[in-house]
Amino acid sequence: MKEFKFIIKDKNGLHARPAGALCAKAKTFNSKIDVKCDGKEADAKRLLSLMSLGAVSGKELEFYISGDDENEAYSALLELCEQKLGDGE
Amino acid sequence: MYFKDTGEAVFKGIGITNTKAVGKIKILKSASSEKREYSYAHNIDNEIMRTEIAIDKVANAINESSRRTMSEIGKSEAEIFEIHSMLLNDDDFLDAIKSEIRTGKYAEEAVEISAKRFENILLSLDDEYLRGRSADIRDIKNQILQALSEKEATKQDSEPYILVSDDLTPSQTVRLEKSKILGFVTFGGTPSSHTAILARAMGIPAIVGTGYISDDYDGMLALLDGAKGEIIINPSRKRKEQFENEMENEDKIALEHERYLRSLMNKPAVTRSGHKIMIYANIGDESEVSGAISNGAEGIGLLRSEFLYLSKNTYPTENELFEAYRDVAIKMQGRRVVIRTLDIGADKKIPYFNLENEENPALGYRAIRICLDRKEIFKTQLRAILRASSYGTISIMVPMIVSVDEVRKCKSIIEECKRELLSNGVEFDKKIEFGIMIETPAAAIMSDKLSSEVDFFSVGTNDLTQYTLAADRQNSMVGKICEENTEPVLRLIKACADAIHQNGGWIGICGEMAADLSLTQSFASIGVDELSVSVPYLLGVRGKVSECK
Numbered sequence: 001m002k003e004f005k006f007i008i009k010d011k012n013g014l015h016a017r018p019a020g021a022l023c024a025k026a027k028t029f030n031s032k033i034d035v036k037c038d039g040k041e042a043d044a045k046r047l048l049s050l051m052s053l054g055a056v057s058g059k060e061l062e063f064y065i066s067g068d069d070e071n072e073a074y075s076a077l078l079e080l081c082e083q084k085l086g087d088g089e
Numbered sequence: 090m091y092f093k094d095t096g097e098a099v100f101k102g103i104g105i106t107n108t109k110a111v112g113k114i115k116i117l118k119s120a121s122s123e124k125r126e127y128s129y130a131h132n133i134d135n136e137i138m139r140t141e142i143a144i145d146k147v148a149n150a151i152n153e154s155s156r157r158t159m160s161e162i163g164k165s166e167a168e169i170f171e172i173h174s175m176l177l178n179d180d181d182f183l184d185a186i187k188s189e190i191r192t193g194k195y196a197e198e199a200v201e202i203s204a205k206r207f208e209n210i211l212l213s214l215d216d217e218y219l220r221g222r223s224a225d226i227r228d229i230k231n232q233i234l235q236a237l238s239e240k241e242a243t244k245q246d247s248e249p250y251i252l253v254s255d256d257l258t259p260s261q262t263v264r265l266e267k268s269k270i271l272g273f274v275t276f277g278g279t280p281s282s283h284t285a286i287l288a289r290a291m292g293i294p295a296i297v298g299t300g301y302i303s304d305d306y307d308g309m310l311a312l313l314d315g316a317k318g319e320i321i322i323n324p325s326r327k328r329k330e331q332f333e334n335e336m337e338n339e340d341k342i343a344l345e346h347e348r349y350l351r352s353l354m355n356k357p358a359v360t361r362s363g364h365k366i367m368i369y370a371n372i373g374d375e376s377e378v379s380g381a382i383s384n385g386a387e388g389i390g391l392l393r394s395e396f397l398y399l400s401k402n403t404y405p406t407e408n409e410l411f412e413a414y415r416d417v418a419i420k421m422q423g424r425r426v427v428i429r430t431l432d433i434g435a436d437k438k439i440p441y442f443n444l445e446n447e448e449n450p451a452l453g454y455r456a457i458r459i460c461l462d463r464k465e466i467f468k469t470q471l472r473a474i475l476r477a478s479s480y481g482t483i484s485i486m487v488p489m490i491v492s493v494d495e496v497r498k499c500k501s502i503i504e505e506c507k508r509e510l511l512s513n514g515v516e517f518d519k520k521i522e523f524g525i526m527i528e529t530p531a532a533a534i535m536s537d538k539l540s541s542e543v544d545f546f547s548v549g550t551n552d553l554t555q556y557t558l559a560a561d562r563q564n565s566m567v568g569k570i571c572e573e574n575t576e577p578v579l580r581l582i583k584a585c586a587d588a589i590h591q592n593g594g595w596i597g598i599c600g601e602m603a604a605d606l607s608l609t610q611s612f613a614s615i616g617v618d619e620l621s622v623s624v625p626y627l628l629g630v631r632g633k634v635s636e637c638k
Contacts, residue, residue: 012446016222017168020175048181048207051222054214 001066002074006081013056016047018084023047025080031067033077044077061085097324098306102274102299104318105285109336110251110271110294111329114322116307117254136196140186143196143236147229148177150236172222173229182207197237204230228258251313251320253302257284267291272313274320276301296320350628354385358634360613368631369425369621371599375413378420380624385631388425390547390621391486391599392417394470395433403441404466410473418481425482427547427597427621428474429526430467432456432488451555456489461498471506478518486524486547491531496542499523526599528552533581540588547621548585550600554578575608583615590616597621606633613637 008014014022014037026033026044033044037059042049044063055061061081065073155170176182182203189199204226211223252265253274273288278297288295294315302322312321312332321328359365369390370381381389397405397413418426433439434455447453460467474485487499500523510517524545527533533553536546555561557577560570586596597619602608604626612620613634622630 010446011448012218013216015218016172016175016225020172023175023179043180046181047175047179048210051219052207052210052214054216054219056216 001064002070003062003064004074004078006061006063006078006085008055008057008059008061008085010085011057013059014050014053014061014085016051019047019050021084022077022080023050025076026073029065029067029069029073029076031065031070031073033073034064036062036064097328098322100274100296100299100302100320100322102296102318102320103280104315105273105280105288105295105297106293107316108292108294109315109332109339110313111333111336112249112251112271112311112313113308114253114274114306114311114320115250116302116304117252117257131193131195133191136190136194136199137187139237140190140196140200140233143233144177144183146236147232148174150232151177151229169225172225176225177229177233197234200230200233200237231258251311253306253320254284256282257287272296272315274299274302274313346632347628350632353631353635354628358631360634360637362638364613364616364637366613366617366634367597367619368627368634369427369597369599369619370627371621371623372417375416375420377624378417381627382421384624384627386424386624386627388427388482388619389417389421390427390597390619392426392428394428394431394474395437395439398431398433398439404469407469407473407476410470411476414474414477414483415480418477418483421481423482425484425522427484427486427524427599429486429488430457430470430474431460434459451552451561457487457495457499458489460487461495461502464502467502468506471503472510475503475506475510475517475521476515478521479516483518484522484524484545486526486545488526488549489528489552490525490539491529491535493535493538493542496525496539500542524594527582527585528556530557530581533585536585536588537591540585540592540594543589543594545594546585546589546596547619548582548596548598548600548602550578550582550598550602553581553600554602557581575602575611578602579608579611579615582612582617586616595619604630606630609633610637 010018023045035042035044035050035053037053037055040053042053044050063077065077067073151170151174155167155174158170159167185203185206186196186199189202190196194202208223208226211226212220214220249269249271251272251274252270254276256275256278257273270291270293272293273284273295275282275284275295275297276299278284280297282297285295285297294313296313296315296318299320306322309323310329312324312329314320314332324332357365358368367387368385369388370377370384370386371391371393372378372381372389373393374396378389392414394410394414397410414428432455433442434444434450434453437455438444442459444454444459471485474483477483485503487496490496503523507517522544524543524547525532525539526549527536527546528549529552532539540546551562554571558570558574560567562568562571582596582598589596595618596616598612598617599621603612603620604622606629609620609630620630620634
C-alpha cells in the first residue's frame with residue numbers, strides 16, 4: 001500500500017478535465033486507487049465519483065494505492081497531480 | 090392555440106426573423122418527455138444489450154460532433170464533447186444503469202433514474218462549475234434515450250422541413266443537416282436561446298415560446314411566419330395560396346431592396362443633412378477581404394489579429410504575422426486597415442499563453458493588460474504591423490484601455506519598435522495612425538484626456554454595454570437589460586465623439602451596435618465618422634445612412 005496527500009492549488013479545483021485526466025491515468029493501472037477528500041471517498045477510476053468529491057481549490061486529496069503496480073501508479077499519479085492540480089506553470 | 094372550422098391549428102410565439110417558410114413540419118421529440126409503453130417482457134440481458142448498443146451509437150455520434158466542431162468552430166468548443174465522451178464511458182454511470190436494469194427496470198427507465206441521480210449529486214455541490222456539469226449529464230441522457238428509441242430524427246430526411254421541438258441542445262443542432270431546415274419552432278426558449286441564434290445566423294424564420302405542440306401534427310403542412318411569430322398547421326388551400334403570394338411579393342421586395350442597396354455601393358454614405366459616414370468591415374482574417382470589398386467596404390475598421398495566434402500551437406513568428414497583415418493591406422489597395430492588437434484573456438484562451446482560469450474573466454487579465462506585461466509578445470506583433478504598414482494604409486488600435494498611462498506605455502513601446510526598425514533600415518509608414526478602443530466606461534469618461542493622445546477612437550459596444558449596464562448580454566436572465574438600455578451607452582459615445590473631434594481625430598463604432606439599423610440615426614446625430622460591421626451588414630448600413638436626417 002502506497003499513499004500520498006496533495007493539496008489542490010489550481011484555482012478551479014478538481015474539475016471535469018483534470019478529473020478526467022486523473023481517471024484516465026488511474027485506469028491504466030491494476031492497483032486499486034481510492035481518493036479521499038473531506039471525509040468523502042471515491043474510486044479514482046470513476047469520473048463521476050471523482051467529480052462528486054467536490055474537491056475545490058485548497059482541499060487536500062488523500063490517495064491510497066494498493067496492488068502489484070502500486071509503485072508505478074504512485075509516481076504517475078503524483079506527477080499528474082502536480083501537473084494538473086498544481087500551481088499551473 | 091385555437092382550431093378553426095377549417096381544421097387549421099394556429100400557434101403563436103415570439104418571432105425571430107422577419108421571413109416566411111412553407112413546408113411539412115417534423116416534430117423532434119424530446120426523448121425524455123415521451124410516454125413509454127412496453128409491449129415486450131423484461132429481460133435483463135436484452136435490456137443491458139440495448140443500452141450498450143445505444144451508448145455505442147451515442148459515443149460514435151459524439152466523436153463525430155467533436156470532430157466536426159473542431160474543424161468548423163474550434164478546439165475549445167470541441168472540449169464539451171470530450172467531457173460528454175468521458176461521462177458516457179464512466180463506470181459509475183454504466184454500473185448504475187445496469188443495476189437498475191437488474192431490479193427489473195427497462196433500459197430507458199434505468200438510464201433516466203441513473204442520470205437523475207448523478208445530476209442531483211452534482212447539483213448538490215458547492216462549486217458553480219461542477220453544478221453546471223449536470224446539464225451535460227442531461228444532454229447525454231437525452232442522446233442515449235434518443236438512440237434507444239431508434240427513431241433517428243434527423244437522418245434520411247429527403248425533403249426540407251420545418252423543425253418543431255421542445256428546445257434544441259447544442260449537440261442536437263450540430264448534427265442537423267442545415268440545408269434541409271426551412272425554419273424552427275420551439276415550445277420554450279427566448280430570443281437569445283441557442284435555436285434563435287442559429288436561426289438568425291442561417292437567416293431562416295423561427296418562432297420561440299409557442300408552448301407545447303402535439304406529436305399528432307408531425308408531417309403536416311404548415312405556414313411559418315417569423316414576422317407575426319405564428320405557425321399555421323394544416324392550412325386551408327386558400328390560406329396557403331395567399332401565404333405563398335405574400336412570400337413571393339416579399340422575396341421580390343427583398344430582391345429589389347438588395348438591388349437598390351447595390352446601386353448605392355460605390356457612392357459615399359451621406360445623411361440627408363450632409364454628414365458623411367465611412368462604412369468599414371469587421372473581419373477575422375484575409376479570407377474575408379474580397380467579400381468586404383465586393384460589398385462596398387471603404388476600409389477595414391476592425392481586423393481581429395487573434396486568428397494567427399488561435400490557429401497555432403505556439404507563438405507565431407514576426408514574419409508569419411507580417412505576411413498575414415501585409416496580405417490584407419495589399420488586397421485593400423490603400424484603403425484604411427485598422428489592426429486591433431492581441432485581444433485574448435481568460436474568456437478567449439490560447440493554451441500556450443498559460444493563462445490561469447479566473448473567476449471573472451470579463452474583468453480579468455486580458456488584452457492590453459497582458460500585452461503591457463509580456464512586452465516581447467506585444468513587440469513582435471507591433472513590429473509585424475509596422476512592417477506591413479509600408480504596403481498600404483494601416484492603423485494600430487489597442488483594446489481594453491482604461492487610462493492615459495496605459496496609452497502612453499503603448500505609444501512608447503511602439504516608438505521603441507519604430508527605432509529598432511529604423512536602425513535596421515526596415516521600411517514602415519512613419520505617419521501610421523494610432524487609436525484605442527473605447528470598451529470601458531473609464532475610457533469613455535476619460536475621453537477628453539485620452540483624445541489628445543490618439544488619432545482615433547473605435548467604440549467596442551459589446552463590452553462597453555456590458556460594463557456600463559453591469560449585465561451580460563449572453564445571459565438570458567439579464568440580456569434584455571442590454572437591449573433595452575442603449576441610452577447610457579449612446580451618451581458615453583457622444584462624450585467620446587465630442588472629445589476626439591475637438592482634437593481633430595475621428596471616431597468609429599465597431600461593436601454589434603454598429604449594425605443595428607435602429608441606432609444608425611443616433612450615431613449620425615452624435616457625429617460618428619465610421620461604422621464598422623461584419624460583411625453581411627455592409628449594404629444595409631450604407632442604405633440606412635443615406636435615409637438618415
